[in-house]
Structures are given as C-alpha cells and as structure tokens.
Amino acid sequence: MIVVHHLNNSRSQRVLWLLEELAIPYEIKFYARDAKTMLAPPSLREVHPLGKSPVITDADLTLAESGAIVEYLIERYSAGQLAPVAGTEEAVRYRYWMHYAEGSAMPPLLMQLVFDQIEKARMPFFAKPVARAISANVKKAFIGPSIRSNLDFMEAELAKGPWFVGDAFSGADIQLSFPLEAAAARGGLDTIWPRLTDFLKRIHARPAYQRALEKGGPFTILG
Numbered sequence: 001m002i003v004v005h006h007l008n009n010s011r012s013q014r015v016l017w018l019l020e021e022l023a024i025p026y027e028i029k030f031y032a033r034d035a036k037t038m039l040a041p042p043s044l045r046e047v048h049p050l051g052k053s054p055v056i057t058d059a060d061l062t063l064a065e066s067g068a069i070v071e072y073l074i075e076r077y078s079a080g081q082l083a084p085v086a087g088t089e090e091a092v093r094y095r096y097w098m099h100y101a102e103g104s105a106m107p108p109l110l111m112q113l114v115f116d117q118i119e120k121a122r123m124p125f126f127a128k129p130v131a132r133a134i135s136a137n138v139k140k141a142f143i144g145p146s147i148r149s150n151l152d153f154m155e156a157e158l159a160k161g162p163w164f165v166g167d168a169f170s171g172a173d174i175q176l177s178f179p180l181e182a183a184a185a186r187g188g189l190d191t192i193w194p195r196l197t198d199f200l201k202r203i204h205a206r207p208a209y210q211r212a213l214e215k216g217g218p219f220t221i222l223g
Contacts, residue, residue, distance in 0.1 A: 002026040002073075005047050005055040007040050008033055009220050011066040011178050012054030016216045018070055018174050020208035024077050028215060067098055067175055074171045082171045094165045097172035105154070105179035108146035109187050115139055116186065147187045151196060154180070158195035162202075177203055185221035 002019065006012045006028050019026045031041050031053065045051035048064045055064045056073075063069055074083050084090035115135045154176075157164065164172045180200055183189035191197055203209055213219055 003057045007031045007053030010053045015054045016212035020211045101175040109182045155193040
C-alpha cells in the first residue's frame with residue numbers, strides 16, 4: 001500500500017491529486033507545520049533524513065521529491081495514462097516540463113516568499129528601513145522580472161494546446177500546478193495571463209483534484 005506522508009499546505013497535495021487521477025488505493029499520514037515557524041515537524045525526519053514533504057513509502061521504497069514521485073507513480077501504476085509514449089516528441093516535451101516546474105518556475109517564487117518574510121520579520125527599528133529597501137530593490141530588479149518572464153513563457157506555450165503537452169492532460173500539468181498556484185498566491189498571476197488563469201480554473205474543477213482536497217484537507221499556498 002502506498003503511504004503519502006502529507007504535510008499541510010505543501011507540494012504533497014499534488015501527489016494526492018495524482019493518486020486520485022490514477023484511482024489507486026493509498027493511505028495518508030498527516031503532519032502539521034509548526035504554527036510559528038511554518039516548518040515541518042521533526043517526525044518527518046523519521047521517514048526521510050531531510051524531513052520534508054512530499055515523501056511516499058511503497059513497500060520497501062521511500063521516495064522524496066515531488067517530481068521523482070510523480071514520475072515513479074506514473075511509470076509504475078498508470079498503465080499508459082498521463083505520460084506520452086517514450087521516444088516521441090511529446091515525451092521530450094513532457095520531461096522538459098517535469099523538470100522546469102521546480103528547476104526554473106519555482107526558485108523566483110520561493111525567493112519572493114523569503115524576501116516577503118524579511119520585510120515582515122521583527123528587527124530593531126533602525127534596521128527595518130534598510131532591510132525593506134534591500135528587499136524591495138531585489139524584488140524589483142530580479143525577482144519580479146523573473147516571475148513575469150516565466151509566466152509569459154508558460155502563457156505562450158499554452159497557445160499550442162490546452163495542456164502543457166498539447167491536447168492530453170498529463171503528469172506535467174500536475175507537476176506545474178504548484179508553481180502556478182504559488183504564482184497566483186504571491187507572484188502576481190492574474191487575468192493578464194488568461195491561458196494560465198484558465199488552466200488553474202480547469203485543474204481546480206477536475207473531480208480528482210476535488211477528491212484530493214477532501215482527503216488531504218484545506219490547501220493554501222504559504223505567503
């Protein structure tokens with residue numbers, strides 16, 4: 001039996017969604033973030049040394065990293081669903097998007113979160129103006145433009161088809177859901193990018209996505 005070690009408001013939500021799309025049985029072990037630090041609890045280190053989520057266990061296998069988990073589950077359990085045929089142009093495109101999601105799309109969004117927290121952090125009154133000025137300059141000069149560049153790129157790519165690998169919904173769409181939801185929460189994603197906002201509406205309406213929310217609990221991107 002597959003066990004999803006599920007941290008609230010984390011990337012593990014898309015693992016639950018994938019399992020619902022595949023309609024295979026699984027169990028959920030819940031973990032709650034620390035209310036002050038928002039970090040994962042130490043008990044997750046008992047599952048994986050890094051103590052992060054998502055992590056799954058499947059018999060003797062323990063696997064972390066959402067991209068690796070998505071690829072593993074699709075390769076082992078999908079019976080040909082949610083991934084293109086190997087050796088095709090679509091398969092190359094699929095692999096690209098699987099890696100792009102965390103390799104290119106997420107880093108500037110994570111930096112946005114970090115610098116937002118710096119601006120909110122408690123510090124001596126004389127340090128606040130300096131910290132906020134540095135943060136604002138970094139966001140204006142680098143983080144904001146990088147986020148917008150990624151959104152422009154993904155928006156243009158969706159002109160080729162309703163999903164990121166053309167006409168077929170795939171694991172790449174599941175993998176890309178988290179950076180796009182993060183962009184909507186804190187990266188400025190709005191109707192300026194109509195294809196991306198429509199993409200989010202369509203994935204949120206999928207029955208499997210709704211079932212994953214029901215089983216995994218409320219899901220909010222931290223920001």
